[in-house]
Amino acid sequence: MIYLDYQATTPCDQRVLDKMLPYFCEIYGNPHSSTHVMGEEAADAVEKARAQVADIISAENPKDIIFTSGATEANNLAIQGIAHFYKERGNRIITSVIEHPCVLETCKALAREGFDVVFVPVLSNGIIDLDSFKKAITSETILASIMTVNNEIGTCQPIDEIGKLCHERGIIFHTDAAQAIGKIPVNVKNIDLMSISGHKIYGPKGIGALYINGKERLRVSPLFHGGRQERGMRSGTLPTPLCVGIGAACEIAAKEMREEYTRLVAFKSYFLRQIFDNLPKVYLNGDRDKSIPGCINLSFDGVEGEGIMLGMRDICVSSGSACSSQTLEPSYVLKSLSIREDLAHSSIRIGFGRFTTQEEIEYTASKIIETVRKLRKMSPIWND
Amino acid sequence: MKYSKEVMDLYQNPKNIGSLDENDANVGTSVVGAPSCGDVIKLQIKVDENGCISDAKFKAFGCGAAIASSALITDWVQGKNLEEAKNIKNKDVAEHLSLPPVKLHCSVLAEEAVSKAIEDYQSKQKNLNKKII
Known part of the structure; x- marks a missing residue:
């Protein structure tokens, strides 16, 4: 896990x-x-x-x-x-x-x-x-x-x-x-x-x-x-x-913050490169620079967030999609960014922290790429 | 979301994914739901000369429950005539998949997709008959 x-x-x-x-x-x-x-x-x-x-x-x-x-x-x-x-x-x-x-x-x-x-x-x-x-x-x-x-x-x-x-x-x-x-x-x-x-x-x-x-x-x-x-x-x-x-x-936290920050910045840039190099039409929600490195929120055009999470049950992430909430409303934070409504449903949040390893990030990136490709093939709103 | 084994099996190995020729007079097509609501199902049926559904395909944008509901209902309609297919109710789908209450709308959407695909097929046939006359 x-x-x-x-x-x-x-x-x-x-x-x-x-x-x-x-x-x-x-x-x-x-x-x-x-x-x-x-x-x-x-x-x-x-x-x-x-x-x-x-x-x-x-x-x-x-x-x-x-x-x-x-x-x-x-x-x-x-x-x-x-x-x-x-x-x-x-x-x-x-x-x-x-x-x-x-x-x-x-x-x-x-x-x-x-x-x-x-x-x-x-x-x-x-x-x-x-x-x-x-x-x-x-x-x-x-x-x-x-x-x-x-x-x-x-x-x-x-x-x-x-x-x-x-x-x-x-x-x-x-x-x-x-x-x-x-x-x-x-x-x-x-x-x-x-x-x-x-x-x-x-x-x-x-x-x-x-x-x-x-x-x-x-x-x-x-x-x-x-x-x-x-x-x-x-x-x-x-x-x-x-x-x-x-x-x-x-x-x-005070003692280790600087070192941890540097490590997470490297993780974030590696992870985003993997995702963007391998999948078209993926959008980063928020601001790439004015943000903490351990929080990455991505929208994958054509697929639904909970659907992605279901494809990688061995990885714990969260989603802003309505389907993963009890209220059936997509994330109010994503809605406030004025992104396309379907993209609010297509989001997942990946959070890195103190005990995250490079291997975990590599595995997660490849698993996301695989799952999104599979789901896009069966999506009525995705055209290859 | 905690799903039943039935949902997980259908999500992992969904049957009947794909499309049929939309221009074929024997094919009925429906698209239900909306991307802005987080659920879209495109469902197609092919009807043979005996009035039975010989093939059914779907594509879905949505959660596990939406994918599983569409996969299940496209399986169930095959071999049935149109009246029998119309009688498959969302309740049957939801029960078979043990859908949690918050996901019941996915089975409703699947039922709606079947009935709209049948309607589309029937209206195509009507137009065809008009042309022949």
């Missing part, structure tokens, strides 16, 4: 797991129990993890990191939390049409509450349309949320520029960086809030983090009420092993 779906999730790195294990059965104290040694040891581990997470995004103060159950919760906490806490300042929220569903749905829920939400379009290469973004800014705008890297097509958004733009106008800027951490350098210099996920960076599932700029003394209304952990913004006992896991994952 070959796993090439690293945007969906990543395997937990063995080194990460090793760091986590003692915190299940040995050092199991409640990190919020500061009255005894077991609690203190757990608290120390959590604080070390907080610093490791802060490090990878160049946040000066580890206290600005709040642990959550994942990026979905971090995005909800950031967007709902800011909107509710600062609702006296204004009514408008700006986001983009290609955000992850946990951002889009949160924004839609706020719209139902009465917030005025603007969904800014993207250009045909999957990069946000900055002109539209600028035009959407009003004196009523309190928050903008634009993802750092898109999960389907891998495009990198100009978040520094957007952050500066927001700050010139006194707008709080949030970015969902779940797909960016450990893949490209990320810095919170121009960012007020940033969401992070554990399981996208070879850490455990069930943990994420939200950076909240402390210098600006930003506050978010909590999503749930309880023992006022995490400075009152996220109640609930912290899962020490998972915190240790995301911390260790961040430290490893």
